Amino acid sequence: MTAFYSWVAALAASGILPGDFQYPFLVRGFLSVLVLAPVLGGLSHLVVTRRMAFFSAALGQAALTGVAIGLLVGEPINAPYGGMFGFCLVSTLAMVYVKRHATLPSDTLIGVFHALTLGLGLCLLVALTRQFNVHQVESVLFGSLLTVTDGDLALLVAVGVVVGALLLRQYNALVLDSLNPPLASVTGADSAYLEYLFAFLLALSIVVSLKVIGALLVESLVVVPAAAARNLARSTRGYLVWSIGVAFLAGIGGLGVSTRLLVPTGGAVVLAASLLFFLTLLARLFMPRTAQDVPTPGRANA
Amino acid sequence: MSASSGSAGLLQVTDLTVRRERDVLLSRVSLAVAQGSLHAVIGPNGAGKSTLLTALLGLTPFEGRIVTRWQRDGRIGYVPQGFSVDRTLPVTVEDFLALTRQRRPVCLGVGRSARRHISALLDGVGLLGVEKRPLAVLSGGELRRVLLAHALDPLPELLILDEPATGLDEAAGRQLEDTLLALRRDTKTTVLMVSHDLEQVRRVADHVTVLDRTVVRDGAAREVLSDDLVRSGLLFGRREANRT
Numbered sequence: 218m219t220a221f222y223s224w225v226a227a228l229a230a231s232g233i234l235p236g237d238f239q240y241p242f243l244v245r246g247f248l249s250v251l252v253l254a255p256v257l258g259g260l261s262h263l264v265v266t267r268r269m270a271f272f273s274a275a276l277g278q279a280a281l282t283g284v285a286i287g288l289l290v291g292e293p294i295n296a297p298y299g300g301m302f303g304f305c306l307v308s309t310l311a312m313v314y315v316k317r318h319a320t321l322p323s324d325t326l327i328g329v330f331h332a333l334t335l336g337l338g339l340c341l342l343v344a345l346t347r348q349f350n351v352h353q354v355e356s357v358l359f360g361s362l363l364t365v366t367d368g369d370l371a372l373l374v375a376v377g378v379v380v381g382a383l384l385l386r387q388y389n390a391l392v393l394d395s396l397n398p399p400l401a402s403v404t405g406a407d408s409a410y411l412e413y414l415f416a417f418l419l420a421l422s423i424v425v426s427l428k429v430i431g432a433l434l435v436e437s438l439v440v441v442p443a444a445a446a447r448n449l450a451r452s453t454r455g456y457l458v459w460s461i462g463v464a465f466l467a468g469i470g471g472l473g474v475s476t477r478l479l480v481p482t483g484g485a486v487v488l489a490a491s492l493l494f495f496l497t498l499l500a501r502l503f504m505p506r507t508a509q510d511v512p513t514p515g516r517a518n519a
Numbered sequence: 520m521s522a523s524s525g526s527a528g529l530l531q532v533t534d535l536t537v538r539r540e541r542d543v544l545l546s547r548v549s550l551a552v553a554q555g556s557l558h559a560v561i562g563p564n565g566a567g568k569s570t571l572l573t574a575l576l577g578l579t580p581f582e583g584r585i586v587t588r589w590q591r592d593g594r595i596g597y598v599p600q601g602f603s604v605d606r607t608l609p610v611t612v613e614d615f616l617a618l619t620r621q622r623r624p625v626c627l628g629v630g631r632s633a634r635r636h637i638s639a640l641l642d643g644v645g646l647l648g649v650e651k652r653p654l655a656v657l658s659g660g661e662l663r664r665v666l667l668a669h670a671l672d673p674l675p676e677l678l679i680l681d682e683p684a685t686g687l688d689e690a691a692g693r694q695l696e697d698t699l700l701a702l703r704r705d706t707k708t709t710v711l712m713v714s715h716d717l718e719q720v721r722r723v724a725d726h727v728t729v730l731d732r733t734v735v736r737d738g739a740a741r742e743v744l745s746d747d748l749v750r751s752g753l754l755f756g757r758r759e760a761n762r763t
Contacts, residue, residue, distance in 0.1 A: 262626075266608065388624035389617075396604065396615070396654075399578050400669070403597040404619050450609040451653070457626040 218367045237476060245365050246482070249373060249429045250468030256377045256422050258442045258464030259384060262456045265443035267395040267415065271324055272312065273436040275331040276423050279308035281432035282338030283424075284357045285345055294349060295364055297357075298372075301427065305420040308334060313416045317409065360431030360483030369428050376425045380418045391415060392453070431483030438464060441490040448497035449504070463493050528588065529554045529677060529709045530575070535583035537570050544570045546733045547583070552677075552726075554590060555707040557699060559714055559724035559740070566731045568713040569600055569681050575711070576679065589676055596670030600681035600713075602662060606655045612665055613637055613650040620672060640668040645694050659686025667698065678702065680712040684719055692716075696723050717744065 222241040229238035237243045264273055280301050287300020312330050316323045345354070356364040384391070391411055394401035398408045423435050430438055446459030470493075471486030478485075530552035537545040545567040552558045560568050573579040576597060587593065604610070613634065617625050621633040629637070634650070641647050644664040649657070657665065663686055670678060678699075684692050700723060702708045714720050720727060720740065727743040729736035736743050 266605075385624045385627075388626055389619070389621075392610070392625065393618045396610070397599060397602055399573065399576065399599055400597060400602075400666075402578055403576055403595055447607045447609060452609055452611050452651075453614040453625050454628050456609045 237473075242365065243472075243476060245367070245370055246429070246472050246476075247469075248370055249365055250465065250472055252370075252373045252377045253426055253429060253438075254465035254468050255461050256373075256380055257426060257438045258461035259381065259457060260419060260422055261439045261441075261443040261464065262446060262460040263384070263391060263395070263415065264419065264439045265447070266392065269416075269419070270436070270440045271327050271331070272416070273419060273423070273439045275312065275327050275334065276305055276309065276420055277432050277434075277436040278331055278338060279305045279334045279420075280424055280427055280435070281358065282334045282341060284354060284427075284432065285338055285341035288345055288349065288354070289341060294354070295356075295366070296369070298424065301424045302421070304334075305424055306417070309416045309420040310413070313413055317412065355481075356431075357427055358431050358433050359481035360427070360429050360434065360486070361481060365428050369425075373425050376421055380422050383414065383418060387411060387414065429482060430486060431481065434483040434487045437487040438467070438490060441487070441494050442467065445490070445494040445497040448494075448501040463490065463497070467493055528552055529590070530711070531584075531586045531588075532575070533584040533586075535571070535574060535581050535585065537567070537574055537579055537581045544732065545574070545581075545730075548730070548734055550728050550734060550737055552709060552711055554588075555703060555709055556726050557703050557710045557712065557724050558726045558728070559712050559720040560728045560730050561714060561717065561720060562730035562735070568730055571730065572597075572679055572681050572711070572713060587677075591676045594673060594675045594677075596675030596678040598663065598666045598670050598678075598680045598683055600685065602666060604654045604662075608653070608655055610654050611651050612641070612646075612654060612657070615654055615665065616640060616669055616672065619669065636672070637668075640672055641665075643671070644668045644698060645691070660688060660691045663687060664691065664695070667695070671702075674706055675708060678708055678710045680710065680714075682713055682715060684714060684716050692719065699723055720744065 222244055225234065225244050226239045226241075228234045229236055238247070264270060283301035283304030284297050285300070286304055287297025288294060290300065292299055308330060312327060315326050315330075319326055342354070355361070390401060390404075390406040393404065394406055394408055394411045401411075402408055419439070423439070426435050426438070442460045442463040443456070445463045446456050450456040450459050467486050467490035470489035471482060471484075474480065474489065475482040475485040528551040532548060532550050535545060535548040536543065548567075548571060560571060562568050570579060574581040575585060576595065613629055614625050616637045617629040617633050620636060621630050623630060637650060638647060641649060644667050646661060646664050646668070649661065649665075654662065654665070663683060667680075667683065670680075683695055687695060696719060699710055699712075703710060712720075712724070721744050724740040727736070727738065727740045728734055729743060736746060
């Protein structure tokens with residue numbers, strides 16, 4: 218990778234690329250955004266369609282607790298992936314299992330898990346301050362490009378390819394299952410398998426995104442792009458394209474702001490995404506409505 | 520649901536019981552659905568009609584036996600009673616029907632042959648031209664016809680409809696009846712339908728089961744619907760009367 222960074226730096230020095238690309242950590246950041254945008258943007262429109270925004274927030278908190286567990290059992294401070302993924306996986310399976318078998322509303326159950334993982338995470342983090350300076354885990358909480366390594370980037374690419382391939386393979390069944398699970402079951406889809414699979418892929422993507430976005434903010438990037446895309450999209454295809462586009466613009470915008478103003482990358486990316494959401498909200502007000510968009514009197518879904 | 524081959528009824532239900540916690544939603548329901556028939560299940564609110572359908576579809580745990588004798592591929596088409604769509608969801612009618620029509624992920628676009636097929640399907644239910652409309656802007660009647668088009672693709676051996684006339688105006692209701700009668704006549708598709716609309720049942724069904732948590736009447740449509748108790752609606756009020 219050193220030769221690649223040198224080549225990019227030379228292009229930046231000669232004015233072909235922006236000057237920021239002279240720094241390898243910024244090139245890694247840019248590449249991270251290139252991978253994260255389709256992964257999180259793509260997941261985003263399914264997360265919102267499947268009404269799993271709160272579930273994603275709980276997973277972000279679980280990842281934070283996983284970091285603490287990883288560090289306590291001796292994982293390296295810049296890559297506690299075992300703890301993060303292990304605890305996120307356990308939390309994911311538990312949340313989906315309980316959601317499918319309990320009679321309480323799913324947001325209530327997820328709220329219980331959310332509180333549980335956050336409480337556990339805070340207790341463990343306080344315990345951790347006896348071993349580490351708490352600022353050392355800030356990058357996991359808020360995201361930092363400075364700590365993204367080539368290994369992290371390779372992991373991001375590998376996970377992105379696996380998540381993308383599995384999502385595309387099950388895409389139609391996932392959407393139909395989101396719209397009406399009994400209808401999906403009748404067409405041969407296994408609703409339980411789809412729910413566990415999607416939750417697993419979401420957990421995996423959240424874990425590998427933490428270095429860039431941060432545990433406290435990652436759920437924003439799996440919700441806000443789809444929310445913005447809904448303001449503009451008129452078809453499923455448009456929904457996906459706009460979700461990825463918003464995630465990409467937010468990533469690049471946040472990267473630029475965080476580099477110049479020296480603020481955490483995660484915060485800057487989420488602020489950029491939120492700004493884009495409000496811009497799309499405005500754009501929707503001025504978008505021409507076609508005859509296709511006009512509700513039929515007696516519309517089924519008020 | 521177990522399957523076997525033979526020439527008897529397509530569907531044989533024996534002593535089907537569904538419990539939810541301490542409540543018995545259906546008790547020892549037995550009925551037979553003949554191959555190529557249009558079988559209606561009627562009964563009061565809370566009689567367990569939709570529960571019976573979900574048990575037949577394998578969506579609800581049950582005790583008892585359900586035996587099917589498929590003559591073709593055993594495909595089941597289903598039109599659910601409820602189908603709520605988030606009003607901002609940008610899924611068009613074409614996208615929705617393509618979810619089961621094509622293998623390619625719908626987010627990558629709908630193929631040309633799938634588009635042609637979807638237009639023909641919509642034409643069949645009297646909705647040609649709504650392909651690009653979001654599901655969320657459709658009226659209740661339009662949505663039910665889209666669901667019927669979805670259930671007919673590919674052509675099922677057994678079509679299960681839960682209150683298909685809900686939200687339909689008179690013309691659309693008549694069109695639905697024509698579609699069901701044509702299906703039975705041209706394709707020998709067996710139809711099992713839950714309905715509240717006794718007049719509609721009288722016009723299309725050839726077999727009727729009256730359900731009130733268990734089978735109360737069962738027989739040829741003409742015979743069951745001419746029953747004074749059924750006609751006057753007293754049968755439907757009996758459970759409520761017993762409760763009070």
